[in-house]
Amino acid sequence: MKLIQPKEKKHDEMSFTGTAGELLKHLHINPETVIVSVNGTIVGDDHPIADNDIVTIFSVISGG
């Protein structure tokens, strides 16, 4: 899958099987602090991620 983190300006390719929530856990990201989109659609924690998906993790926190 392709992983995009706009705030961190990161684009990565990685292999992962599981749900969006499990991906956040794997990346040590608190789900309270982000919104996950898969192929352009915002999804919940239980959404499954396939190998050819484009996953974007938007940060919720910005500013001061």
Place this chain on the structure above:
Amino acid sequence: METIREHELFSKKDRLCVAVSGGKDSQVLMHLLHANGYNVAGLLIDEGIAGYRQPTLQNMVDFCEQRNIPLTVVTFNEDVGTTLDAVATKLNAPPCTACGAWRRKLLNKHARGFDYVVTGHNLDDESQAFMMNILSGRLEQSLRIGIKTKGNGFVRRVKPLYFLSEKDIRLYTLFKGFDIQEDDCPYAKQSFRWMVRDSLNDIEAEHPGAKLAIVRRFAGLQLDAPPADRHACSRCGQPSMRDICVACSLQDKFVNNPSLKIIGR
């Protein structure tokens, strides 16, 4: 909109000065108020933080121009006599204290003539403020803030996003396609708030609803709290709990006497 009605924050007859930064909270706030027919004007304070404020400032200028909303931009440099960057290198503490005090002062000064100052404080901001006050032993301070202040010499402040989480607000910006600057203030990570924010997010992830519970509990207590004992600052005339307000003290120490360093918070 429900919060505005339920808590009788203001009406469509009131002149609203919307304090904006250009970030997600102020864009959503300004959009919702303007789209629902409220009488709004924006006020943006440029603190002078190189590389950080300029993009959000431009976002807000564009946002207001597209909607024909009046926007006033004021700067620390003109109003205080320095930029935050210039002060930050001389402080022995996180610059957030000076930034907050000067922002409040400028906001009160430039909002004169309006019925209300409307800010984009959200559920996360408020729950963090309450926790910070508790952890600093200043519980009474939390009783004097809230969804609608009593005024006490200032233009009254209201917070329509009070019960909306930072996550809900960010979600709204994604649905609406707003151009959001995702960067953090370069000084924010030095602040106590940053630590409290992380802790509260950890708690919320394990105990959903914790932030709302904190804010709802304090909102109830604030209704019965007596107003703060304020009098006019002898320098600027704005309401203060001291003879010279914090903003003027910091300005005296730094801008008027740059050889002195500000020690502590």
